[in-house]
Amino acid sequence: MMEKVRAKDGHLVLKYQGRLLSSSVDPIREASIWVQNQSSLNHSVSTLIVLGAGSGYHLLELEKCFPECKVICVEKNGEILQMVDEMHGVTLANVTFINNTNPTMVLQNGKLARALLAPYTVLTHEPSVQIDKTYYAEVNDLLFGRQEWAYRKLIEKRDDLKRAMKPVGAAVGENELLSIKTLVSRLADDADAEVKSLLLALKELVV
Amino acid sequence: MKILVVSLLRLGDVILTAPIIQGLSKKYPNAQIDLLINKQFEKVKFLFPEINEFHFFDRQTLQDALVHPHRPILESFDRLKLFMKSISGGQYDLVINLTQNRLSGHLMDLIDAKEKIGMLIKQPAGEVSFGSTWFKYVNDIAAAGAKSIFHYTDAFRFACAVEQNGYRFNPTSKQNVKPNGVQKILIQTQTSDAKKNMDLSILQEAMALYAKAHKNVCYRILSAKGESGPVLSLVENLKNQNIDAEIAELDLPEVLSECFSSNLLVTTDTSIKHLAAGTSIPILEIALGSSDPRKTGVYKEGSYIIQSREQCVPCDHRKVCHRSSHVCAEQIPAEFLAAMFQIAMHDDRLGAATLADEYSDQVEVMRTHFSKTGFWRADALRSTARPKVLEEWLDLAAWRFFLDKDHTKNLAPYGTESFKMKEMFDRGLVYGDRNSLRIALEQIEQTTTRSEEKVHHLISEISRRVRSGVALPHVDFVDDHMLNEIRSVELEMDLGDSVSSRVIHARGAGIRSIRLVQNALNEIFNHQQIKLKLVRTLKTQMTEYI
DSSP, X not given: OEEEEEOTTSOEEEEEXXXXXXXXXXXXXXXXXXXXXXXXXXXXXXXXXXXXXTTSHHHHHHHHHOTXXXXXXXXXXXXXXXXXXXXXXXXXXXXXXXXXXXXXXXXXXXXXXXXXXXXXXXXXXXXXXXXXXXXXXHHHHHHHTOSHHXXXXXXXXXXHHHTTXXXXXXXXXXXXXXXXXXXXXXXXXXXXXXXXXXXXXXXXXXX | OEEEXXXXXXXXHHHTTHHHHHHHHHHSTTOEEXXXXXXXXXXXXXXXXXXXXXXXXXXXXXXXXXXXXXXXXXXXXXXXXXHHHHHHTTOEEEEEEOOOSHHHHHHHHTSXXXXXXXXXXXXXXXXXXXXXXXXXXXXXXXXXTOSSOOOHHHHHXXXXXXXXXXXXXXXXXXXXXXXXXXXXXXXXXXXXXXXXXXXXXXXXXHHHHHHHHSSSEEEEEEEOTTOOGGGHHHHXXXXXXXXXXXXXXXXXXXXXXXXXXXXXXXXOSSHHHHHHTTXXXXXXXXXXXXXXXXXXXXXXXXXXXXXXXOXXXXXXXXXOOOSSSOHHHXXXXXXXXXXXXXXXXXXXHXXXXXXXXXXXXXXXXXXXXXXXXXXXXXXXXXXXXXXXXXXXXXXXXXXXXXXXXXXGSTTOOHHHHHHHHHHHHHTTSSOOOXXXXXXXXXXXXXXXXXXXXXXXXXXXXXXXHHHHHTXXXXXXXXXXXXXXHHHHHHHHTTOTTTTHHHHHHHTXXXXXXXXXXXXXXXXXXXXXXXXXXXXXXXXXXXXXHO
16 A cells, blocks of 8 residues: 655655655655765766665655766556656656566666666665565666576667677576676677677776 | 877886877877876876876776676676777877787777777787887787897887987976985885885895985885885884984875985885986886886986896796795895995996996896987996897897888998997997907807807798698698707797797697798898898997997
C-alpha cells in the first residue's frame, strides 16, 4: 500500500508498505547528504542513472548539483512513479523515468540506449532498491556489463563494438567477471582500427 | 602550425621534455605547441610558458574504471574515446611522441595529424613505425642494451631536428636570496625506487666531514610534503654534531626557487635532478641501482656523476636487487663523497680526474658536457677509461652520421665532423696526450676493421642461405652456430642484444622475418664503415696538424 506522509519539515514523503522512502524529518537534507556520499559521482560523466525514484528529492538534488548531466531514473513500481510525478511535476521534467518490470527490457528505452554510448554512472537509492532487491540487482548488473549475459545485452546496443567483437569469445567462468583482457581476446580479426587501438591502449593500463 | 608533444611517463621524463619544447619553440616561433602528459603531473605547468594548451591523460580514472567491479565495463573505453576525439579536434600538423611504450603507440594511432613521429602502432595490422630513424634507434639500439648510446633527450632532439643544448627554467616569483658567506647544499636522498636510494650512514658521514672542513655550511634535506620520515634520523644525527641541517618539505616551485639560491645539489636519479638542471645550481648526481646516466643523466654542462663500478650496475629496474646488500650505494666511500661536494660545487676538473684515478677500483666519476659535435656526454674521468671514452665518442659520431643520413650525401662531411672532434682533443677534452691519442686511434681502427669484416661475413652468409632456401617457407635461416656468431659480434661491439633479439623472432618464421635481421646487420655494417672513415680522417688531420 502506498501513502503520502508529511515530514517534520513540512515536505511530503512516500511510504510504501509501511516503509518510508525518504527521511520523515528533513528529506531535502537527506537527499543532499545522499548526493555528497556518492563516491562514484563526478562531473566527467554524461549521464547519471539512478536506480529507484524514492520520494524524488534525491533526483531534484542531482539536477541541482549536476545540471550538465542527463539524469535517468529506473523505477519498477508504477505507483511510486505516479506519486513522484504528482509531488514534483515539472520540477523533475528533465529526468527521464523508465518503468519496466522486466529488467532486461530496460535497455529498450531509446534515451537510455543512447546514454550508454558515453560515460555514465549508476547510483543506487537504497530505500527504493530494498523494495525489490532482485530486480534492481539485475538492472545494476546489466548496466555494469561485467557478467557475460549482461555484457551481451549491452553490446547489442553498441554498433561500434558489436562489429568489432567476435560473436563468441574466450569463455569466462560462471562467477567470473569480464575484464579488459577478455574484451581484447574477443577482438575480431577485421575489427575497426579505432576500437582495436582503444582496447589495446586500455589493456596496457592494467598490465 | 600546431604541434602536440606527448610525454606519458614519469615526472622526470616530463621535465626532460623542456629542451625539446624550448627548441621547438625557437625553431617554429609562430607555432602553437601543446603538451599531453599524465594528469598527476598537472603541477609542472609553471615550467612550460611555451605551451599553449595542456592535455591531461587521466590514467588513474581510466585504471579505476577498468578494475572496479562496480563501474560499467565500457566506461574507460568511452572515456578514452572521447578524450582522443578531443585531442584529434586540435587538428595538429605534427605530433611528437616522446614516450617509447606501447600505450603511447596505440594512442598515437588515435590522433589525427598530418605528420607523426615517435612510436606509433598502426591498426588494424598492428605495425610499429617510428617516423624517424632516431626514434627507431632508441627502440632498437639504446633499449636493447648497447653501451655507446645517446642521452634520450639528444636522440629526441635530433629526431625533431632542434638545436638546443640544455634548457633553462625561469626563476619563480618568490625567489629566495642566496645568503652571504654560507654554503647552502641541497640533498635529495630518496626516490620512488628503493634501489636508487642513497646509503644514509655514508651520506651522513660525508656531510659531517665536509661541514667540519668548511665553515658556514648549511644542509637542506629535500623531501616531498609529508614524506620526510626516512631522513628524520639523518637530520637529528647531524644536528647532534652541531651541523646546520634541516628538512625542507617543498613542492616543485619551492624546490626550483631553492635551486636558484643554493650552492650545490646532491641528488640521486630523481625528477629534482632534471628540475635543477634547468637552473644555475651545480649538480652532483649519485647514480645507483638501475639509474643509467648515459640515457637520463643530468642534462647540463659541467655537472658530475658518480656511479659504483660493480658489474651489476646499472641493473634492470624491473628486477629486485639480487645482492645480499645494496652494494652500489654502500661502495661509495664517505671521504670521497665529501671531496666530490667541493669538486662539483666549483667544477674542478683536475681535482675530479685525480679523485677518479684514486678511487677507480670502486667508483666511476663522470663529468657532463655538450660537445662541439652537438651531443651530451658524461665522460669517465679516470685515465684508464680514455681509450673507451674515445671509442664511445666515435661510435656516437658515427651513429649520428648514419641516423641523419649524412653518409648518403654527395659530399659527406666526414672532414667537418672529425675536425670538430680534433678541436675537442686540442682543448684537452676526452684526451690529454696526443701520442696516446694516436695509438688509441690506431687500435680503434684495427678493432673496427675486424668488426666490420665479421658483420660483412654474417650478412653475406645470411644472403647465401636466403637465396638457397627461399622456396622453403619455414626454414631456419639463422642456426645456433650463426646465432652464436652474432652474439659474439654484439658482445665485441657492446651492442646489447640489438640483433640477436630479432633472430629469435625470426627463427623458423621464413623470409619476411629474416629481413629484420638483415636490416639490423646492415645498419651495424654501415655504422662501422662510417666510424672507420671518421677514424681515418681524424688520423690524417692529426698528422697534418703535427
